Amino acid sequence: MNKFKKHFVGIGLIKLLIYGFFLLFLIIPLLSVFLVAFTNQPINVFGLLISMERMQQTIDQFRNASLDNFKALFTYGGYLTGLINSLKLSLIVSLWVLVICIPIAYGIARTKMPFKKTIGALCTIPLVIPTFISAYAFIIMFGRSGWVTYIYEKFGGEGMLLDPYTMTGIAIVQIFFFFPYALWPMVAAFKVTDASLEEASRNMGAKGWLTFITVTFPIALPGMLSTMLVIFAVSFSDFGTPIILAPNDLNLIVVDAYREISGFFNWGGAAILTVIMIAVAGVVYWLQNYLLKGKNYDILSGKPKEIKLNDNKALTIPLAIFSSLVVLLPILALATIILQSLATTWGKDPLPSGYTLEHYRTIFTSSLGNIQNSLILAGGALILSVIISVFVSYFVVRHRSTTLDFMTTIPLIVPGIAFGIALIQTFNTAPLQLTGTALILIIAYSIRRLPYMVRSTVGTMRAIKQDIEEAAVSLGASTLTAATTVVGPLMLPGIAAGSILVFVTVIKETSISILMAPASWAPMSLAIFQNVLRAEYYSAAAMSVILVVMVLVLQALANRLSGGNKS
Amino acid sequence: MGSVVVEQLRKEFSGVTVLQDINLDIKEGEFFALLGPSGCGKTTTMRCIAGFEAPTKGSIMIGGKDIANLAPNERNCGMVFQSYALFPHMNVFDNVAYSLNIKELKKNNLFKKIGVYTRMLNSKIVKYPKHITEKVMDILEYVELTDHANKLTSELSGGQQQRVALARALVMEPEVLLMDEPLSNLDLKLRHTMRNTIRRIQQDLKITTIFVTHDQEEAMSMADRIAVMKDGKILQIGTPTDLYSKPNTPFIADFVGTSNILPGEVVGTENGLTTVKIGNQRIKSASPTDKKHVDVVVRPENIQVLNGAKDQTGNTFEGEILLATYLGSIVRYDVKVGEHNLLVDTTYESGDSIKTNGSTIRLSVSPERVLLI
Ligand SMILES: Nc1ncnc2c1ncn2[C@@H]1O[C@H](COP(=O)(O)OP(=O)(O)O)[C@@H](O)[C@H]1O
Numbered sequence: 001m002n003k004f005k006k007h008f009v010g011i012g013l014i015k016l017l018i019y020g021f022f023l024l025f026l027i028i029p030l031l032s033v034f035l036v037a038f039t040n041q042p043i044n045v046f047g048l049l050i051s052m053e054r055m056q057q058t059i060d061q062f063r064n065a066s067l068d069n070f071k072a073l074f075t076y077g078g079y080l081t082g083l084i085n086s087l088k089l090s091l092i093v094s095l096w097v098l099v100i101c102i103p104i105a106y107g108i109a110r111t112k113m114p115f116k117k118t119i120g121a122l123c124t125i126p127l128v129i130p131t132f133i134s135a136y137a138f139i140i141m142f143g144r145s146g147w148v149t150y151i152y153e154k155f156g157g158e159g160m161l162l163d164p165y166t167m168t169g170i171a172i173v174q175i176f177f178f179f180p181y182a183l184w185p186m187v188a189a190f191k192v193t194d195a196s197l198e199e200a201s202r203n204m205g206a207k208g209w210l211t212f213i214t215v216t217f218p219i220a221l222p223g224m225l226s227t228m229l230v231i232f233a234v235s236f237s238d239f240g241t242p243i244i245l246a247p248n249d250l251n252l253i254v255v256d257a258y259r260e261i262s263g264f265f266n267w268g269g270a271a272i273l274t275v276i277m278i279a280v281a282g283v284v285y286w287l288q289n290y291l292l293k294g295k296n297y298d299i300l301s302g303k304p305k306e307i308k309l310n311d312n313k314a315l316t317i318p319l320a321i322f323s324s325l326v327v328l329l330p331i332l333a334l335a336t337i338i339l340q341s342l343a344t345t346w347g348k349d350p351l352p353s354g355y356t357l358e359h360y361r362t363i364f365t366s367s368l369g370n371i372q373n374s375l376i377l378a379g380g381a382l383i384l385s386v387i388i389s390v391f392v393s394y395f396v397v398r399h400r401s402t403t404l405d406f407m408t409t410i411p412l413i414v415p416g417i418a419f420g421i422a423l424i425q426t427f428n429t430a431p432l433q434l435t436g437t438a439l440i441l442i443i444a445y446s447i448r449r450l451p452y453m454v455r456s457t458v459g460t461m462r463a464i465k466q467d468i469e470e471a472a473v474s475l476g477a478s479t480l481t482a483a484t485t486v487v488g489p490l491m492l493p494g495i496a497a498g499s500i501l502v503f504v505t506v507i508k509e510t511s512i513s514i515l516m517a518p519a520s521w522a523p524m525s526l527a528i529f530q531n532v533l534r535a536e537y538y539s540a541a542a543m544s545v546i547l548v549v550m551v552l553v554l555q556a557l558a559n560r561l562s563g564g565n566k567s
Numbered sequence: 568m569g570s571v572v573v574e575q576l577r578k579e580f581s582g583v584t585v586l587q588d589i590n591l592d593i594k595e596g597e598f599f600a601l602l603g604p605s606g607c608g609k610t611t612t613m614r615c616i617a618g619f620e621a622p623t624k625g626s627i628m629i630g631g632k633d634i635a636n637l638a639p640n641e642r643n644c645g646m647v648f649q650s651y652a653l654f655p656h657m658n659v660f661d662n663v664a665y666s667l668n669i670k671e672l673k674k675n676n677l678f679k680k681i682g683v684y685t686r687m688l689n690s691k692i693v694k695y696p697k698h699i700t701e702k703v704m705d706i707l708e709y710v711e712l713t714d715h716a717n718k719l720t721s722e723l724s725g726g727q728q729q730r731v732a733l734a735r736a737l738v739m740e741p742e743v744l745l746m747d748e749p750l751s752n753l754d755l756k757l758r759h760t761m762r763n764t765i766r767r768i769q770q771d772l773k774i775t776t777i778f779v780t781h782d783q784e785e786a787m788s789m790a791d792r793i794a795v796m797k798d799g800k801i802l803q804i805g806t807p808t809d810l811y812s813k814p815n816t817p818f819i820a821d822f823v824g825t826s827n828i829l830p831g832e833v834v835g836t837e838n839g840l841t842t843v844k845i846g847n848q849r850i851k852s853a854s855p856t857d858k859k860h861v862d863v864v865v866r867p868e869n870i871q872v873l874n875g876a877k878d879q880t881g882n883t884f885e886g887e888i889l890l891a892t893y894l895g896s897i898v899r900y901d902v903k904v905g906e907h908n909l910l911v912d913t914t915y916e917s918g919d920s921i922k923t924n925g926s927t928i929r930l931s932v933s934p935e936r937v938l939l940i
């Protein structure tokens with residue numbers, strides 16, 4: 001063979017493997033779940049490729065395929081109610097998040113609000129707590145024997161201030177724990193809103209608030225709407241909150257899908273719900289891109305200008321108080337869990353009756369396996385996603401592979417539960433029976449986190465000039481040697497920061513863990529979930545604290561790495 | 568070290584031709600410059616030789632061997648990039664030792680291979696053998712960087728980085744040294760010093776060198792021969808003096824040095840002198856032509872100012888000085904003659920007076936110095 005071409009064959013083989021990986025674990029499962037929605041029975045995609053008998057069976061399945069499931073969606077009340085409720089929930093949550101975030105974002109971006117730094121830092125707390133832990137903290141606070149309820153009754157209230165096991169309960173948890181996702185993009189939007197336009201408006205005699213409504217707000221609006229869509233998607237795909245808080249008579253699509261598959265083994269039902277979830281998430285994603293199309297804030301505002309910060313005390317002090325109140329709830333939730341983990345018993349009282357480290361000892365003696373499982377699974381996902389994302393970013397940057405670029409954005413859209421269901425049903429039977437193994441769990445985690453990882457490695461890869469790689473090759477190195485001795489080491493800081501984040505998010509991951517993890521591989525999140533279901537709150541709390549601490553430490557480390565890299 | 572022969576090279580990028588009919592015959596040990604404005608295809612030519620681009624057509628031979636089938640890492644072309652492309656995570660020594668490590672990697676057994684590999688990732692863990700250390704230190708001494716061996720490349724100045732890049736390419740004893748605008752990131756003064764350094768090293772080592780530049784002065788002052796390129800084609804190949812005295816196109820006449828280029832019409836030939844009409848002026852030229860319409864090329868320094876002296880050329884003109892520019896050792900006059908402007912350079916010695924703008928001046932040029940293209 002022509003050696004000049006051979007030079008590129010090794011790397012071509014790797015490209016093929018990457019495509020194979022995406023095909024096998026992403027494209028085929030998603031397609032097959034779509035087909036199952038018609039056939040009502042699982043399709044053995046890999047079996048039918050190697051056995052005639054299987055092939056015949058599949059053909060029969062398709063003969064019997066029907067639109068029954070889609071019809072059931074509209075006739076059998078449950079599915080439709082679930083969808084409508086979920087949409088309602090997401091809409092409410094995203095609207096409220098917007099309302100809450102506007103003053104806080106304005107305060108941070110455009111005023112000299114007191115305690116601005118502290119408030120900003122506290123606003124990251126909700127992000128380190130997985131939602132099912134927040135939801136369960138909410139139960140300890142607002143539930144029948146919660147301390148909030150105690151105080152409420154002391155002040156003459158009757159029953160509960162707020163029943164956590166309702167749509168409202170779910171919405172409040174989501175609002176207070178998802179708002180940071182919207183806050184920082186909105187701060188950015190407020191910062192870039194052209195200050196000179198505002199100045200012009202003010203010079204023409206408009207009052208401060210009028211300027212805000214007529215100039216600042218409209219310019220920031222597309223950015224705001226798109227962050228609202230982000231929250232809509234996050235809320236719609238969130239599994240942790242509803243699985244803990246949704247009562248039996250409240251249908252939400254994620255919970256319904258989970259129950260169909262893990263409770264009733266109703267493949268057809270789970271498939272149709274999965275298809276709908278993906279469709280909704282897809283539309284939201286499309287809308288979001290559509291909104292932001294052509295709106296490049298850098299161009300809109302030119303160079304970032306010095307913005308004069310508003311120092312009017314009559315505005316900044318109320319803003320600071322409001323912002324503090326918003327972050328208070330997540331902080332109290334975290335504090336409640338910490339207290340619970342240290343409590344001997346904690347009934348309907350403002351504080352536990354005594355303190356002990358017993359629960360932690362229990363964890364470290366009997367539940368060490370779960371911690372170990374989490375670490376192994378997260379470690380595996382880390383290694384897999386590092387390998388894949390390094391090669392993917394190489395192909396995206398150096399070969400301008402748009403197909404791979406597109407494939408890595410798919411997991412961004414597909415809700416965790418939907419992806420889990422697709423995988424379970426595709427790999428349920430021989431010859432590729434992977435459901436229930438640690439391998440498929442690791443693969444699922446990796447694919448879910450790949451978009452974020454790829455984004456950071458693509459950035460680092462772009463920063464490495466092609467010259468440097470070619471210099472190595474001209475000095476005699478093969479493409480592979482150049483990649484491992486020059487490109488690899490240069491990408492390391494970026495990879496390190498990104499992979500810690502993968503590790504963290506896998507530890508926090510709820511939907512995939514609860515849906516797919518077998519008992520022998522139960523990670524911490526699944527253990528906490530089961531403890532909460534069994535009402536073993538104390539050990540659930542202790543495990544939660546350990547989890548949150550791990551997340552905090554690793555996140556700080558990742559920030560350190562990526563921050564240190566920049567300077 | 569070898570000769571480089573390029574025949575009928577053609578390169579297209581998705582249908583667009585960026586190189587065509589490139590023929591080069593570069594001798595062993597020659598310092599050869601590719602000169603041309605930006606975008607003319609110099610880098611692409613070089614990348615085809617180095618193997619980073621596959622030619623659409625044509626052949627390339629290094630040292631008499633066709634290299635079409637060799638991968639870029641097997642061509643043994645030392646490269647110096649415009650950006651230097653030093654490895655920022657390695658110190659100077661490791662940068663220079665890179666190709667020597669690669670050679671070790673190729674010839675050793677698996678166990679030693681792992682050692683070399685580890686050394687390429689971190690040279691503190693596995694030490695260099697004596698022969699590598701000596702070779703690297705030798706070359707570092709040669710480019711005067713001995714004291715900087717353990718520094719990171721980011722701690723060096725531009726000129727020092729440039730020398731690291733050079734040392735890194737030289738240490739592999741390449742068949743040819745390819746340099747792509749290596750001096751363009753340096754300031755003027757350093758650029759002049761580096762010209763001498765590169766030229767000295769090239770002559771010491773007698774290494775065949777292809778030097779890409781868009782700076783005619785750089786090419787003229789360094790190269791044995793120059794190929795002038797434009798729009799993906801080679802216009803002329805020759806020694807610097809060839810190009811200067813016998814440019815074959817107005818483009819080169821203008822690009823290499825400064826020229827007065829005027830369109831004219833041949834009106835007659837007599838005693839080997841061609842008379843050309845430019846506007847309402849006539850000029851005699853000793854350069855033969857068979858064309859009717861020609862470009863008349865005259866270098867500014869070949870035009871004499873007749874300060875009352877008698878003309879001996881038969882080519883005299885009268886003009887008005889529009890602008891006199893004092894350039895140190897010369898004074899450049901912008902003179903209006905008929906409807907054309909001419910640049911005229913005269914040597915200036917201290918004490919000479921400079922003619923004032925607006926004054927009349929008489930000029931003459933020898934027919935031998937009038938070129939018809
Ligand atoms: N990879 C490429 N793809 C498409 N066009 C290219 C590529 N590389 C160079 N070109 C084009 O080829 C022409 C010559 O480029 P180049 O060789 O870099 O010129 P020079 O080095 O003389 O400035 C330019 O018009 C450039 O746009």
Ligand SMILES: [Mg+2]
Binds near residue numbers: 609611747
């Ligand atoms: Mg170039």
